[in-house]
Amino acid sequence: MLRYMARRLLILLLSLFVAAIVLFVLLRLLPGDPANALVGVGATPEQIAAAQAQIGSDQPLAVQFVTYLGDLARFDLGKSFVSRAPVIEEISRRLSVTLPLTLAAFLLSMLIAIPLGILAAVKSERWYGLLLSVVSQVGIAVPVFWLGVLLVYVFALNLRLLPSGGFPLRGYGDPARAVTSMVLPVLTIALIMSASLMRYVRAATLEVLGSDFLRTARALGESRTGALMRHGLRNAAVPVISVLGIELSTTFLGAVVVEQVFSLPGMGSMLLLGIQQRDYPNIQGVLIISTLLVLLTGFLADLLQRVLDPRLRKEARR
Amino acid sequence: MSDLLTVRDLRLSTPDKVLVQDLSFSIAAGERFGLIGESGSGKSLTSLAVTGLLAPGLRAEGSVELAGTQVIGAPERRLVGLRGNAVATVFQEPLTALDPLMPLGRQIAGPVRRRLKREGAETSGAAVRAEVMALLEQVRMPDPARLIGAYPHEVSGGQRQRVAIAMALACRPRLLIADEPTTALDVTTQAEIVRLITSLVDELGIALLFISHDLAVVGQVAERVMVMRHGRAVESGPALQVLTQPQDDYTRNLVAAARRFDAALEGQG
Numbered sequence: 365m366l367r368y369m370a371r372r373l374l375i376l377l378l379s380l381f382v383a384a385i386v387l388f389v390l391l392r393l394l395p396g397d398p399a400n401a402l403v404g405v406g407a408t409p410e411q412i413a414a415a416q417a418q419i420g421s422d423q424p425l426a427v428q429f430v431t432y433l434g435d436l437a438r439f440d441l442g443k444s445f446v447s448r449a450p451v452i453e454e455i456s457r458r459l460s461v462t463l464p465l466t467l468a469a470f471l472l473s474m475l476i477a478i479p480l481g482i483l484a485a486v487k488s489e490r491w492y493g494l495l496l497s498v499v500s501q502v503g504i505a506v507p508v509f510w511l512g513v514l515l516v517y518v519f520a521l522n523l524r525l526l527p528s529g530g531f532p533l534r535g536y537g538d539p540a541r542a543v544t545s546m547v548l549p550v551l552t553i554a555l556i557m558s559a560s561l562m563r564y565v566r567a568a569t570l571e572v573l574g575s576d577f578l579r580t581a582r583a584l585g586e587s588r589t590g591a592l593m594r595h596g597l598r599n600a601a602v603p604v605i606s607v608l609g610i611e612l613s614t615t616f617l618g619a620v621v622v623e624q625v626f627s628l629p630g631m632g633s634m635l636l637l638g639i640q641q642r643d644y645p646n647i648q649g650v651l652i653i654s655t656l657l658v659l660l661t662g663f664l665a666d667l668l669q670r671v672l673d674p675r676l677r678k679e680a681r682r
Numbered sequence: 683m684s685d686l687l688t689v690r691d692l693r694l695s696t697p698d699k700v701l702v703q704d705l706s707f708s709i710a711a712g713e714r715f716g717l718i719g720e721s722g723s724g725k726s727l728t729s730l731a732v733t734g735l736l737a738p739g740l741r742a743e744g745s746v747e748l749a750g751t752q753v754i755g756a757p758e759r760r761l762v763g764l765r766g767n768a769v770a771t772v773f774q775e776p777l778t779a780l781d782p783l784m785p786l787g788r789q790i791a792g793p794v795r796r797r798l799k800r801e802g803a804e805t806s807g808a809a810v811r812a813e814v815m816a817l818l819e820q821v822r823m824p825d826p827a828r829l830i831g832a833y834p835h836e837v838s839g840g841q842r843q844r845v846a847i848a849m850a851l852a853c854r855p856r857l858l859i860a861d862e863p864t865t866a867l868d869v870t871t872q873a874e875i876v877r878l879i880t881s882l883v884d885e886l887g888i889a890l891l892f893i894s895h896d897l898a899v900v901g902q903v904a905e906r907v908m909v910m911r912h913g914r915a916v917e918s919g920p921a922l923q924v925l926t927q928p929q930d931d932y933t934r935n936l937v938a939a940a941r942r943f944d945a946a947l948e949g950q951g
Contacts, residue, residue, distance in 0.1 A: 489738060576778035580846070583733055583773075584793045584853050585766020588758065594792065595781045602783075673783055674833045 365670065365677060372666065376659045383655045384648075388432055391644050397421050401642040402445055419445045432648075441652065442645035451649035454634060459653070461531060462623070462630035465546060466616045469553035474608070477558040481565025482600075485573060486592070488566075497566060503559025508618060512552040512625035519548060529626040549626045553618070557611055564607045568600040575599070602673050609665025613658040684750075686711045686768075686857055686889050687732065691744040694727050694736070694913075701740070702727055702913040711856065714883065714890040716904025716921060718897060718936075724913040725893045726774075729859045732891070733769055734761040749856060766796060770850035772879075774862040776842035780834040786845050787830025790814045793852040817848040821878060840871035844878070851882065858883055859891045864899060876902055897940045901925045909933045 399415035400407075407415075416422040420431070435442055441451040480496055487493035520528035527545050532538040572578060573596065581591035620632030627633075631650055638646035670676045685708040694702040702724040709715045719725045730736050732746055734753045746753040749768040751760065770793075773779040781789055794813045798805045818826035821844040834842055843863060850858055860879055864872035880903050883890045892903045900907055901921055908918035909930065917930040928934045 576773060576775065577781040579735060580771075580773060580779045580849070581781075581792065582762075583735060583765060583771040584849055585762060585770075585796050586792065587762045595784065598783050599781070675782060675835050678835070 368670070369667065372663055376663055379659055380652070380656055384433070384436055384652055387648050387651055388429060391647060392425060392428075394642075396642075398445055398642040398644055436652075441649040444646050445643045446641050446646075451645045454646065455631070455649050455653055457535075458629060458631045458634045458650075460535065461628055462616070462619050462632065465549055465553070465622070465628070465630060466612070466619055468546065468550045469557060469615055470608075470612050472550060472554035473557035473561055473611070476554065477561035478565055478604075480558070481562040482569050482592075482597075484562065484566040485569035488570065497563070500559045500562040500566070503556065504563070506556065506559070508552060508556050508621050509625050511556060512549070512622060515548050515552055516625075529628070531628050545626070545628070549622050549628060552622055552625070553615055557615055561604075561607065561611055565600070565604055568603045569596065571603075572596040572600045598672060602669055605665050605669050605672070609661050612661050616657060616661075617654060685709060686713075686749060687891070688747045689728070689732070689745070690747075692728065692731060692746060693743040694724070694731055695741050695743075696739055697741075700913065702731075705744075705910075705913075705915055707908050707915070707918065709857065709889050709891060712883075712887050712889050714880070714892065714903055714905045716900035716907035717891065717893045717910060718895065718900050718907055719910035720895055723910040725910050726861055728910075729771065729861050729891060729893055732859065733765055733771060734758075735765075766793060766853040766855065767800060768855060769857045769859060770853040770855035771859040771861060772843070772846050772850050772863045775866045776839060776846045777834060777866070779846055780842060782834055785831050785833060786837070787811075787814055790817060790830075790845065790849050790852055793849050797853055813852070814848075817852055818844075820851065820882065821845075821848045823848070838871075839867050840874065843867060843871075843875050847875075847879065847882070851886070854886075855888060857889045857891060859893070861893045862895070863892075864896075865894070872899070879903070897925060897936060898944070909936070 397412075397416060399412055399419060399421050402419065403411045403415045413422070420428060423431075432442070439452075441455070443450055444454065447454070480500075484493050484496035484500070488497075516528045519526045526547050527541075528548075529545070531545050532541040536542050569592075573592070577595055577599075578591050581595055582588060586594065616631075619630055620635060622628070623630040623632035624636070631654065634646060635650045637643070638650065687709040689708065690706045692702060692705040693700065705724075705728060707715070717725045717728065727736070727740070731742050732748060732753065734756060736742060742754050744754065748764060751764055751768070753761065753764070756764075780786070791810050791814050794810050794817070795805050798809065798813070803809070814830060815826055818829065823829055823841065823844050829837065829841070829845075834845075837845075843866075847863075858879075863879065864875050867875060876899055879890070879892070882888070890903070892900060894900050904921045906919065907921045907924050909916050909924065909932065911932050917924055917928065917933045924933060925937060928937050
């Protein structure tokens with residue numbers, strides 16, 4: 365298990381390295397010099413040259429690349445072209461919005477989707493079991509921004525219960541406002557996620573309900589519910605965990621849209637702003653940290669599956 | 683004394699097909715009964731009907747009386763009380779019949795704990811563990827101490843089937859249903875498992891419903907047999923008589939085919 369973890373971590377670091385290279389190359393394939401964007405349309409050649417010198421875009425690409433990798437190896441994401449502030453500072457400020465948003469939505473979606481998915485499977489022959497799977501099908505088709513706007517319309521404009529968007533300037537220094545401004549975005553993401561997650565939970569539970577080992581347990585006097593609790597949940601959890609990992613990553617990346625709908629100062633808006641301003645270090649920083657988080661999520665999901673399923677552990681030992 | 687299991691005019695059907703019909707047989711307490719038939723003849727369905735574990739889409743009619751309780755149409759709660767207590771089943775494929783994610787010891791402990799509770803006995807961890815070890819000894823499991831921590835995929839097919847038998851015995855049922863318990867095993871292991879089941883049911887006074895397509899195996903195990911084909915009984919009677927002097931054409935063909943197969947094997951060996 366330890367050797368497996370070490371190997372996986374090594375692969376993770378290599379993937380991250382490759383992603384960083386691809387990112388650098390893709391951004392430099394864009395035409396023009398970012399210094400132009402920095403100084404504006406009417407700038408003199410001297411001003412442009414000064415800007416180039418400041419952000420280092422006057423250096424040959426190879427030199428820029430080596431500097432970039434060298435900084436990265438020391439966990440330094442560089443400085444923003446625009447604000448000259450270290451990228452990592454801006455990212456940690458943004459993450460303090462995006463991470464709680466994603467994690468809260470993720471937890472809420474599990475709380476909704478796991479019990480409902482199991483119910484939809486156990487009662488698949490009843491009308492409400494059927495209704496649940498129809499609702500989840502429909503839910504999958506609903507676009508995130510549309511649901512977000514709908515929730516704003518109902519809860520912010522009509523009922524006036526919650527703010528329609530924004531985030532307090534003082535951040536968590538104003539805890540009540542910070543939390544209330546998170547409610548609608550969290551709900552938006554969680555509902556969309558629940559729809560697809562519920563389908564997976566239902567499918568995994570149905571599979572387990574039809575399994576031989578559940579029949580064995582029942583043939584030896586265990587009740588249907590008892591057998592499902594004792595043998596079913598753990599078995600159904602294994603495939604669901606890999607889906608959970610993917611859902612968490614998707615939510616994190618999908619936060620871009622929700623942050624726009626609710627004007628939240630998170631990673632998504634930082635990325636969009638970075639692209640508008642051609643602020644390469646900021647773009648690189650956001651994408652590298654996002655990649656890292658996605659890779660870590662996959663790694664954790666994998667590990668958790670191995671803890672649950674001894675057959676996977678055996679394969680890993682080989 | 684009345685029979686432990688009485689099946690009368692059993693009919694099993696899906697909305698568009700009749701799978702079993704006009705089936706009647708009975709098993710006395712402590713008796714060993716064999717159900718023979720090719721795959722698709724309805725023997726496994728019959729055993730599931732006895733335990734009330736038919737798939738939801740299947741309709742059962744007729745009468746199945748097990749230990750004085752009518753199984754057909756009975757509410758699930760009454761069936762749960764019957765399973766384990768009156769009847770336990772060993773299935774064909776021990777790899778899928780056991781929970782892949784649970785150590786074998788804990789899997790045996792499940793029915794052990796239920797039975798101890800049923801009998802009003804102590805259900806402490808130590809009492810359950812002692813009983814699990816005793817059961818593993820009873821099914822002649824080599825190295826039981828190591829086995830209780832192992833997972834199904836880590837032991838052999840024969841050992842898995844021994845665990846499945848131990849789980850069924852843990853219930854102390856009055857009827858043991860063995861549904862093709864040796865089909866998934868190699869020939870040597872088959873013989874061991876058959877001997878084990880026969881000697882255990884005799885020792886413990888448990889009635890046996892042994893289901894197989896293999897005439898020779900059923901001949902070894904059962905006192906009385908019934909041959910099924912296309913969902914109907916074609917012949918039944920004492921095992922010796924049916925297997926040596928079959929009256930029905932189908933049974934005659936089966937016996938003849940089995941003899942030819944044995945002769946061919948011996949000719950090669």
